[in-house]
Amino acid sequence: MSQLHAALRAIVGPEACLTRAEELYVYEADGLTVHSARPSAVVLPADTDQVARVVRACRAHGVPFVPRGAGTGLSGGAVAADDGVIIECSRMDRVLQISGDDRLAVVQPGVVNADLSKAVAHTGLFYAPDPSSQLACTLGGNVAENSGGPHTLKYGTTTNHVLALEMVLPDGEVVRLGSRSGHAPGFDLVGAVVGGEGTLGIVTEITVRLVPVPESVETLLGIFPDVVSACRAVGAITKSGLVPAALEIVDRRTIEAVEASVYAAGLPTDAGAVLIVELDGPEAGVARQVERVREFALSHGARVEVARDEAERQRFWRARKGAFGAMGRLAPDLYVHDAVVPRAKLPEILERVCEIGDRYRLRLCNVFHAGDGNLHPNICFDRRDADELARVVAAGEEILRTCVEAGGVISGEHGIGTEKREYMPLLFGEADLDAMARLRESFDPERVCNPGKVFPSTRFCVESNPKARGYDRVPL
Amino acid sequence: MNEAVRDARAGGTVSDPPGAVAEDGLEVAESLRPTDAAALADQVGDAAAAGRALLVHGAGTRFETGNPALRADVRLDTRGLSGIDELDADEGVVRAWAGTPLAELREKAVASGHELPFDPPGEGTLGGTLASAAAGLRFANVRDAVLGLDVVLGSGEATRSGGRVVKNVTGYDLAKLHVGAFGSLGVITAAWIRLRPAPEAVRVFEGPAPDARASLAAARLATARAAAIHDGRLIVELAGDAPSVEADRERLPVREETAAERVDALRDVQGGRAVLRVRVTGVASGLPAAAACLEGAGGVTLSLPAQGLLYAAFDDSDPKALGAALEAAGRAAGLAGGELRIERAPLAVRRAHDVFGDPGPLRGIHRALKQRFDPAGILNPGRFAGRL
Numbered sequence: 073m074s075q076l077h078a079a080l081r082a083i084v085g086p087e088a089c090l091t092r093a094e095e096l097y098v099y100e101a102d103g104l105t106v107h108s109a110r111p112s113a114v115v116l117p118a119d120t121d122q123v124a125r126v127v128r129a130c131r132a133h134g135v136p137f138v139p140r141g142a143g144t145g146l147s148g149g150a151v152a153a154d155d156g157v158i159i160e161c162s163r164m165d166r167v168l169q170i171s172g173d174d175r176l177a178v179v180q181p182g183v184v185n186a187d188l189s190k191a192v193a194h195t196g197l198f199y200a201p202d203p204s205s206q207l208a209c210t211l212g213g214n215v216a217e218n219s220g221g222p223h224t225l226k227y228g229t230t231t232n233h234v235l236a237l238e239m240v241l242p243d244g245e246v247v248r249l250g251s252r253s254g255h256a257p258g259f260d261l262v263g264a265v266v267g268g269e270g271t272l273g274i275v276t277e278i279t280v281r282l283v284p285v286p287e288s289v290e291t292l293l294g295i296f297p298d299v300v301s302a303c304r305a306v307g308a309i310t311k312s313g314l315v316p317a318a319l320e321i322v323d324r325r326t327i328e329a330v331e332a333s334v335y336a337a338g339l340p341t342d343a344g345a346v347l348i349v350e351l352d353g354p355e356a357g358v359a360r361q362v363e364r365v366r367e368f369a370l371s372h373g374a375r376v377e378v379a380r381d382e383a384e385r386q387r388f389w390r391a392r393k394g395a396f397g398a399m400g401r402l403a404p405d406l407y408v409h410d411a412v413v414p415r416a417k418l419p420e421i422l423e424r425v426c427e428i429g430d431r432y433r434l435r436l437c438n439v440f441h442a443g444d445g446n447l448h449p450n451i452c453f454d455r456r457d458a459d460e461l462a463r464v465v466a467a468g469e470e471i472l473r474t475c476v477e478a479g480g481v482i483s484g485e486h487g488i489g490t491e492k493r494e495y496m497p498l499l500f501g502e503a504d505l506d507a508m509a510r511l512r513e514s515f516d517p518e519r520v521c522n523p524g525k526v527f528p529s530t531r532f533c534v535e536s537n538p539k540a541r542g543y544d545r546v547p548l
Numbered sequence: 549m550n551e552a553v554r555d556a557r558a559g560g561t562v563s564d565p566p567g568a569v570a571e572d573g574l575e576v577a578e579s580l581r582p583t584d585a586a587a588l589a590d591q592v593g594d595a596a597a598a599g600r601a602l603l604v605h606g607a608g609t610r611f612e613t614g615n616p617a618l619r620a621d622v623r624l625d626t627r628g629l630s631g632i633d634e635l636d637a638d639e640g641v642v643r644a645w646a647g648t649p650l651a652e653l654r655e656k657a658v659a660s661g662h663e664l665p666f667d668p669p670g671e672g673t674l675g676g677t678l679a680s681a682a683a684g685l686r687f688a689n690v691r692d693a694v695l696g697l698d699v700v701l702g703s704g705e706a707t708r709s710g711g712r713v714v715k716n717v718t719g720y721d722l723a724k725l726h727v728g729a730f731g732s733l734g735v736i737t738a739a740w741i742r743l744r745p746a747p748e749a750v751r752v753f754e755g756p757a758p759d760a761r762a763s764l765a766a767a768r769l770a771t772a773r774a775a776a777i778h779d780g781r782l783i784v785e786l787a788g789d790a791p792s793v794e795a796d797r798e799r800l801p802v803r804e805e806t807a808a809e810r811v812d813a814l815r816d817v818q819g820g821r822a823v824l825r826v827r828v829t830g831v832a833s834g835l836p837a838a839a840a841c842l843e844g845a846g847g848v849t850l851s852l853p854a855q856g857l858l859y860a861a862f863d864d865s866d867p868k869a870l871g872a873a874l875e876a877a878g879r880a881a882g883l884a885g886g887e888l889r890i891e892r893a894p895l896a897v898r899r900a901h902d903v904f905g906d907p908g909p910l911r912g913i914h915r916a917l918k919q920r921f922d923p924a925g926i927l928n929p930g931r932f933a934g935r936l
Contacts, residue, residue, distance in 0.1 A: 174831040218717045231721065232692055247909055253829040253856045253886035257905030258914050258933035259733075260681075263691060263724025267717050287770070311638050313661065313745035354770050357792030412713040416638045444715040481711045481718040488719060499718055503705040507921070508720045510701075514916035526719065 076133040080115050080157070083125045088116040088163070099158050102145040103205070105405055106455055106464075107490045111138070111152035116163045120238060120246055120276040123159060127274065128244035130157050131520065138522045139270040141181065141213030144205040146408050147489030149217065149269045153524035159274060161212045167191045168277070175282045176235060176252060181212025181275050185219075188280070197282035200227035203485070204393060215275050218267030220485035222318040222392065223350070225443035227283065229485065231266040238277035239265065242516035252279055264511060269487050271522045272515040286352035289317070290362045291379040293388045294369035298344035299323045299438070303418040305347060305372035306442040310415060312368070314361055318350040319443030320392050323422075326399070326437040326450075327391065333401055335394025337387045347374070347442070348388055395439040396450070402435065403452035407464055411472055413480035415445040424474050425449050432467040434460075446484035447475065473498060488526045496528050572616040573895055576603060581628040585645075585698065585706060585737040588629065592735060593704025595622060596924040604731035604928055606647060606676030609669070609819075612892045613680060614730055615903055618930030626675045629737055632656055640743045641695060641712055646675025646736045653741075662743035665693040667812075669819025675736045681728030685811050685818065686774040686785065688855040690727055696740035697723040702733065702922025712740045725917070732932035733921035747773070747787035749794075752810055755802030757782040760836040760853075762801050767854035769796040774811050777839070777851040785811050817850040822861035824870055825892040826877045830856050830884020838884035845876030858884060859891075870897060904933035 081089045090096060091113045101108040112135065117123045130137040136156040143150055152158050165182035172195030179188060185206040189198040202221035203209055209219070215237070220229040227233075236250035250262035265272050296302040302321050309319065322330070323345050331341050339346055347369065351361045362378060369376045379385040399406050413421050422438060425447065429436025435452040449471055453464050472482045476498045483492060496505060505527060512519065512527075582588035595602050601619035605611065606626050627647035635642040637660040644653055650664065651671055657664040666677050667684030676682070678697070681690045696710030699722070709722035726734055750773075757763050757777045767775030771788035782802050786793045819825075826847075828838050835858055839849045846869070847860035858880070862873040874890070874897070881888035890903035907914045911934050918925070918936045930936070 171831070171833075173833045176831070218721070220715060220717075224715060228692065229715065229717075231724070232689075241913075245909075247913075249910065251829075251886060252831050253884070255829040255856075255887050255889075256907075256910075257887060257889075257902075258907035258910060259917060260691060260724045260728050261910065261913065263721060263727075266724075267721045284768070284770075307638065310640070313748070315745060353788075354792040354795050356795040357771075357789040360789065360791055412711075412715050414636065414639050414641075414713060416636075441715070445713055446715050479711075480713055481716045483718045484713070484715040485717055487717050492718075496719060499711070500708065503701075504707045504709060505719075506705065507699075507701060507707040507709065507722055510920035511720050511722060511725060511917070514913060514920050517916075 076129060076135055077113055079129040079133070080113055080126060083129060084115045084117050084122050088118070090114040099140070099143070100151070102143045102148060102150040104146050104148045104489070104491055106407070106461065107148035107151055109151050109153060111158045112155040114158040114160055116160050118163050120240065123274055123276050124240045124244050124246050126157070126159055127240050127242065131244060136520045136523045139212065139216065139274040141210035142184070142208045144209040145213060145217060145489065146410065146486040147483070147491040149487050149489035149522070149525055150213070151490060162210065164276065170195060172197060174252065176279055177282055178277065178279045179211055180277060181210060181215070183211050185209050185211060185214060192282055195282070196285055198285050199233065199280055200283050201230045201233055204396060211278050211280070212275050215266050215278055216268065216270040217485070217487045220441070220446070222320050222441060225319055225441065226315050226317045231263060233281045234262055234266050234278060235281055236279035237262055237265060237275050239273040239275045241273045242521040250279070269489060269522065269525050271512055271525055273521060288355040288358040289350065289352040290358050291385045291388050292349045292362065292365055292369070293377045293379070294347040294349065294374035295340060295343045296345045296347060296372065296374045299422055300419040301372045301374070302345040302347045303422060303442060305369050305374065306418065307415055308368045308372065309349070309365055310443060312364065314364060316349050316365070316443060317352045318348065319441070320348040321438070321440055321442040322346050322348070322391050322395060323438040326395050326439050329398040329402060329437065330391050330394055333394065333398035335390050335398050337391040339391055346391060348392055392439065399437065399450055399452055404454045404456070405452070407451040407453060407468065408486070409447070409449040409451070409468055409471060410483050410486040411475040411480055412444065412446045412484035413475050413478045415442070417478045417480070418442060418445060421447065421474060421478055425471055428467050428470050428474070432463040434463060434467055441484070444484065445480070469495065490525060493526060494528050572620065574617055574620040576620050576623045578621070579623040579625055581625040583628040585629060585700065588624070588735060588737060589700045589704055589706045591624065592700050592702065595926050596702060596704050599924055599926065601926050601929050604735050606673035607649070607671065609672035610676055610680040610682055613903065614928070614931040615935050616895060616898050616930065617928060618935070624735065626735065626737070627673060633738065635660055637661060640745065641714070641740055642743060643712065643738060643740045644674050645738050646673060648674045650674060650677060657743050658746065660743070661746055663746050665742065665744050666690060667815070669815035674739060678727050678736055678739060679729065679731045683855070683857060685776060685814055685852065688852070688857060691724055693742050694723045694727055694739055695742050697726055697736060698738040699726050699734035699736050702924060702927045706737070707734070710740065714742055730932050731928050732936055733917060733927070735927070749790040750785065750787045750808055751793055751797065752783065752785045752806050752808055753797065753800050753802050753804060754781050754783040754806050754810065755804050756780060758801045764832055764853045766801055769799060771796045772854065775852065775854055776814050777853065778814055778817060778849070783810055783814065814850060817848065817861060818859050820861055822863050822892065823865045823894065824862040824873055824890070824897065826860050827889045827891050828858040828860070828877065828880045828884050828886060830858065830881070830886035832856060834884040834886070838880035841876055841880040841883055845873050847873065847876070856886065865894065870894070874901065902933060902935060907934045
């Protein structure tokens, strides 16, 4: 290993190669703290060439490698397996080009999501996918996870906004996929790589589509007696043909947590749920949409407030965006689940999710992208309490099964990573997983790039003995 | 549906007489029309075992686009797998079999208060539209409407990816790989599609095309669903809620109101039967120069500036003229900052040029994908990019 470390130091410089235990500690997990593994080294390359050389050095030493952005992922995707090397792209953080005329930007993978929209603001455009972690998460990580966010209902997820990629293949070759026009001869490899969870190579440059800042934005807050009526209002709104920019529900337990925290937004703590609706587009249309949404909310028993100014708009959103921070106060650990169901099933599924949480004696609350049917049951817990941790895991599995039975899927935006790999057979048969493996192996026949992710451990014994060093905290 | 197909509905296959079809100058010995996905998977599996090459067909509306097949033993017609499996009007999603005619899907989508997010030229099938990623005037990004896909791989396995929900990162997004792959990795048998809410108001306006900047601005209006420049005219279809459409109408540089059929008619240029038809993709700022280049070479062009798509048709079949047109098309792609695809051309041209363009340094990955998804090399051999 020390030979590899020497080689890595020679490539990226000693200050950009971390190998001491105290330096590696923060890289043991991503946003999902219950899965962790100690990497053998972390390198912070400065450019594509260094990434390629690091990959070749790892190959030469037979050591797997894992790309990492800001480490805000929630499925263990950026955790290194089996003494692997983490290639962190945070130093590659330049916006290389902005073209207002062509509505695109070329960025390095370490650019922070929110910084991109700031950098292009002068063009009247913005970058649409806005994960809740957008103040920290990077575009490279967004590409790996096909990140979503509250505004994907109208604008789509990362995959709808990536035109081209430069990437280092798992054999160290540097290639370009897609083009500025979004088209390229042959297979849609950009489409295959976005959401590939960093298992198909390491993205070193991203060309993204930018969209115009809407002429008008209105935000409404519906205060509902219970979460079921909020869900029904969402169903009525989407069924009517309206496409709001966002439709977000925060349940009572979350409201209590938010109001007790620094994120307090002045929400009534006796409310059963609040629904945040954002409408954007041409001014003439938005004004009428506000009225239609207000009527849907009122007829489902809500009290409705419309933000009068930007400050109030920000206050409404604080209830949503501050939710995770607020819950972080309640316990040492927070497990943010992620599953999707058909929207019509939301009321029924939410009741069952809460029932599951109660049955396992867990502090479970819900903040979710109701318009997409994308649930985020959050569980506050303490991972040092083995019994509680076991209950968290068991409840999570039951929630996933419930969503799959309702016609849903086990991840809407966080990815599979290590977290849900063993649950893939809930949705996919052997042939389906095998088809995914064919894609994986076309890019990475030896499975050295981010091994131990996405696929159930029974598939590839070489890459994923579940007892292998690393994933030992949670018995999956 | 003919008698034989109906009789075979319970499961099975209809065979046309041998020698009934010829494609790309090759005599195809047999044509099979399986009537369920299991039968189709069996046939693909059998063909793989026997090394028989399959030409995968829907309605054949996009068959002209492709390199000449290297081998063709059996024509596999997906139209026996037809019909809507489930349409969830509340959710705005539909699952249909690959051979379902787009016309049928469109009708059912409209009846449920939605619209189909596909409008390619010709009356093709769902499977053919997905396999060829066939852009229309209004909807260019076929891939973005696909939620889940059932595919029989070249090795005969029936596989599924994605699902019915509108947001999903559960496993790799394999649908992206198959959409636009022209059946070279697998045969699409069914799909979950996200419908679009039907717009409240649709109005079409046209007039002499203003300068490139003004045309682009019109094409980029929030409610502009289709915008095309053709024959010196700018045609814009506005669709959305009535007040927004009305507001955008005031901003349009063209004022003559016309019928929605005007937009549909432009698809005849987009998918017409010219001797040579090409598609050039590019960035917005590059398209005007590319269009001028194609017109200078005698091409009739159709430009979709907001979508970065440019089509040109050439009608002179003289080999020298064809050569000049192709040369201009290559230059146009360079000017547009994008890619050239030959969508229709005589066999000789398709033999001489890879109509999709060469995948270049990505050839290795293309080959690896082909080998893994279609190890026996029986699906449309030679027809796709890189003559895979």
